[in-house]
Amino acid sequence: MTAGIVDIVIDTPGERVANDYFDSIGLTDEWIRRRTGVAARWWMDPEVPLEDVAARVCAPLVARHGERVDIAALVVVSSSTGGKVPGIAQRVAKSAGLPTEVLAFDMNAACSGFVYGLITGLSLCRPAGAVIVCAVEAMSRLIHKNDRNTGCLFGDGTGAVLLEDRPEFRESSWHAGCDGDRADIMRGEIGGGIQLDGMQVYDRAVRTMSDTVKRLHADGIKSDVIIGHQANTRILQKIREEADIGDAVFVDCVEQFGNTSAASIPLALGTCVAEQSIPKAGRMTLVAYGAGEAWGGVTLDYDLTDATSPRPA
The missing domain is CATH 3.40.47.10 (Thiolase/Chalcone synthase)
Structure with a gap:
């Protein structure tokens, strides 16, 4: 496989939540930083669809590269979409401006999801072709925010990369x-x-x-x-x-x-x-x-x- 990463878009929609949010449950900024390294996290509006968040980072990749290379596949990775069927990849593809011929599917491997998505995306890259791998997470929808053990650990965000086959790239x-x-x-x-x-x-x-x-x-x-x-x-x-x-x-x-x-x-x-x-x-x-x-x-x-x-x- 001679594909590699040639572009990236990231986003942290929602509200930045500093550690002082957890003062009310007895977790200080100093304690959280010392135990976890976290100073702040971003939490999305719970009503915002994850497919909209994912499409926002995929669309610029399509706009920048869609006419230059054949984007043949879209892998959307998440452990926090909430629903089972249908997944969100097809709606992300449409909103991002990809053609209906694109291969689009969801993947869940929890925190390893982006790496699993990359491994899969690399295998789908054809000569002179490209694949988008997008990770989107709203962990704030899974946690109990007043849980002293996990509430301060998790945040939300999204990022997408374009994998492209290029002759100058070495084997992955x-x-x-x-x-x-x-x-x-x-x-x-x-x-x-x-x-x-x-x-x-x-x-x-x-x-x-x-x-x-x-x-x-x-x-x-x-x-x-x-x-x-x-x-x-x-x-x-x-x-x-x-x-x-x-x-x-x-x-x-x-x-x-x-x-x-x-x-x-x-x-x-x-x-x-x-x-x-x-x-x-x-x-x-x-x-x-x-x-x-x-x-x-x-x-x-x-x-x-x-x-x-x-x-x-």
Whole structure:
């Protein structure tokens, strides 16, 4: 597979919620920052359809590239859409301006969803073709906001990337896995809140993501950028210590967004592009761990030289 990331759009619609929101339940800003790294998160209006939010980041990619390349597929990743049938991908495709011939489908792999979507999208890229992978999450609709264990952790947001097959891109690689016997250590549903076994999640997240980075770099080809699922700064710091990352830029944007599940990696990547804190082109490794239990990582080339506006107009 010689496709890579060539453009990105991200968005955090709704209200920015700082840590002082949780003063009433006895969680201070200092405590939340020390335990999680989170300073604020964004919560959407609960009445806004997720397909509208997703279409807002996909539409600029279609407008910028739709006449230049054949966008053959759209993968929409989410664990917070609420409904089962129909999914939202077809409505996102229509609203974003994609033709009716496009392959569009939903995917749910919890916090690993964007990585799973990328692996799938890379396999769908044809020569001189392109695929959009979009992650959209409204975790505020799953949590109980006054839950001292989980209320302060999660935020909302969306991001979409364009994968394009280019001759100058090198082969991508991926590693993924799952263990259904551990499904109970993280679970949640609309209206039911989120329950998680904090210690098990921490240990498993560090172990699986560190191991995945090592496996992906075993061929000796190092990445310029490493972005892990933005769940918790302490988890990211431990991965940075245990994985062999060399001189790669290791990204931590937890402070700005909290845990946005599948949307966390594209939000972090788009933020780096906007802040010009990573090379404009090179190779990156993206790695995630989430409920299911599911984990995975992908290493691929990218060229974001022209991605100067990662936020929709």
